[in-house]
Amino acid sequence: MAKKKLAIIASRGTLDWAYPPLILASTAAALDYEVRIFFTLYGLKLLEKKLDLRVSSLGNPAMRTSLPIMMRTLPGMEMLTTQIMKGKMKKKGVVDVEELRGLCIEAEVQMIACQMTIDLFEFKRTNLIDHAKSGGAATFLEFAGMSDVNLFM
Amino acid sequence: MDEFDEELDTSGLTCPMPILKAKKAISSLLAGQILRVIATDPGSLKDFQAFAKQTGHELLEAREDNQIFYYLLKKREP
Numbered sequence: 001m002a003k004k005k006l007a008i009i010a011s012r013g014t015l016d017w018a019y020p021p022l023i024l025a026s027t028a029a030a031l032d033y034e035v036r037i038f039f040t041l042y043g044l045k046l047l048e049k050k051l052d053l054r055v056s057s058l059g060n061p062a063m064r065t066s067l068p069i070m071m072r073t074l075p076g077m078e079m080l081t082t083q084i085m086k087g088k089m090k091k092k093g094v095v096d097v098e099e100l101r102g103l104c105i106e107a108e109v110q111m112i113a114c115q116m117t118i119d120l121f122e123f124k125r126t127n128l129i130d131h132a133k134s135g136g137a138a139t140f141l142e143f144a145g146m147s148d149v150n151l152f153m
Numbered sequence: 154m155d156e157f158d159e160e161l162d163t164s165g166l167t168c169p170m171p172i173l174k175a176k177k178a179i180s181s182l183l184a185g186q187i188l189r190v191i192a193t194d195p196g197s198l199k200d201f202q203a204f205a206k207q208t209g210h211e212l213l214e215a216r217e218d219n220q221i222f223y224y225l226l227k228k229r230e231p
Contacts, residue, residue, distance in 0.1 A: 027169040030176035031207040093165045103173055 004028075005147040007140070008037045012153065013045030015053040015085060015097070021153050022046070022100045028149075029107035037104075038140040039132070040114035043153075044121065047113050047128045051098050054082040105131045112140055155214070155225060157189040158182060164193045164221070171197045172204055175226065179210060182228045187213065190224040197222050 006028040010021040021043075025035045039047050046053075056078045057063045063081075071077070089096075095103075104111075111132040118125065118134060125134070144150050161178045163171040171192045179188050190201070198215060201224045205212035213225040 023169045026173055030169075030172050031204060093167045093170075095166070095170050100169075107173075 004031075004033045004149075005143070006033045006035045006149045007144040007147040007151070008035070009140070009152045010037050010039050010043035010046060011041045013042030013053065015055040015082060017153065018046050018053050018097045019094075019100070021151075022097065022104055024151065025109045026100060026104045026107055029104065029109050033148075035104075035107075036110040036112060036140070036143045038112045038114065038135075038144075040117050044113060044117050044123055044128070046097075046101065047111065047132045048123075049127055049129055051101075053097060054078055055085050057081050101129075105129075155189060155223070156187065157225060158186040160189045160191070162191045163197075164191055166192075167194050168196050168200065170194075172200055175201070175204065175224075176208075179226060179228050184228050184230045186228050188226045188228070190222075190226065192222045192224070193220065194222075195220075197224075201226075 006025070008021045008025060021037055025037055028035050056072075057065045057067060058072045058077070065072075065081075067077075111129075112135040113128055113132040115134045115136050117123070159178060159182060161174055163174055166174070171190065171194055175188065175190050178190075182188060198217070201212060201215060204210070205226065209229040211227040211229065213227050215222070215224050217223075
C-alpha cells in the first residue's frame with residue numbers, strides 16, 4: 001500500500017502556534033504518513049537551532065487573561081505571558097517544542113525552509129537546524145500536489 | 154492479569170506523546186508480540202483506535218479503570 005502523504009505550511013512563529021504543525025507532523029509520521037512541512041514567514045523561527053519562542057496576550061483576545069489592554073502593552077509582559085504559558089504546559093504534561101521537533105526529525109519528517117523568507121528576514125542559514133533544506137514554492141508544491149492532506153497554519 | 158511482552162507507561166503525558174512513544178515501543182517488538190500502554194490522556198482512547206486502524210497493529214483491548222487507560226497492541230506482520 002502506498003504511503004499516505006501530509007503536506008503542511010507553517011507560517012507562524014509563536015510558542016502556541018509551534019505546536020499544531022509539529023504535533024500533526026509527528027503523529028502522521030507515527031501513522032506511517034510521509035510528511036513534509038514548508039516553513040515560511042514567521043514559521044522559520046521554528047527551525048532555529050536555538051529556539052526562542054514567545055507568546056503574547058497583545059492582539060490575542062482569545063487568550064484568557066484578566067489584564068486590561070493597556071497593561072498588556074507594558075514592557076516585559078510578553079516575557080511574563082510566555083513564562084506563565086510554559087509553566088502551564090509543563091504542569092499539564094505538554095511536550096517541549098524542541099523535543100517535539102526532535103521527534104519529527106527522528107521520524108523523518110522533511111522540513112523545507114522558505115528561501116525567500118531566509119533572504120527577506122536575513123536569517124543566517126547556519127542558525128537553522130541542518131535537517132531543514134531550503135526551497136521555494138515549486139519545491140513544496142511538487143509534494144503538496146501528490147498529498148492526501150494539505151494544511152496551512 | 155493481562156499478558157504482554159513490553160510495557161509503556163505514558164501517565165501524565167498529553168497528545169501526541171502517548172502515540173509517539175507507543176509507535177517507538179512497538180517498533181522494537183517482533184511481529185505478534187504485545188505491547189501494553191498505560192495512559193492518563195482521555196483523548197488517547199480514540200487516538201489508539203485510529204492508530205491501530207491506520208498502522209495495522211491490532212488493538213486487542215482498550216479499557217478505562219478509574220481514569221487510567223490500558224491498551225494492548227499486537228504488532229502486525231511485516
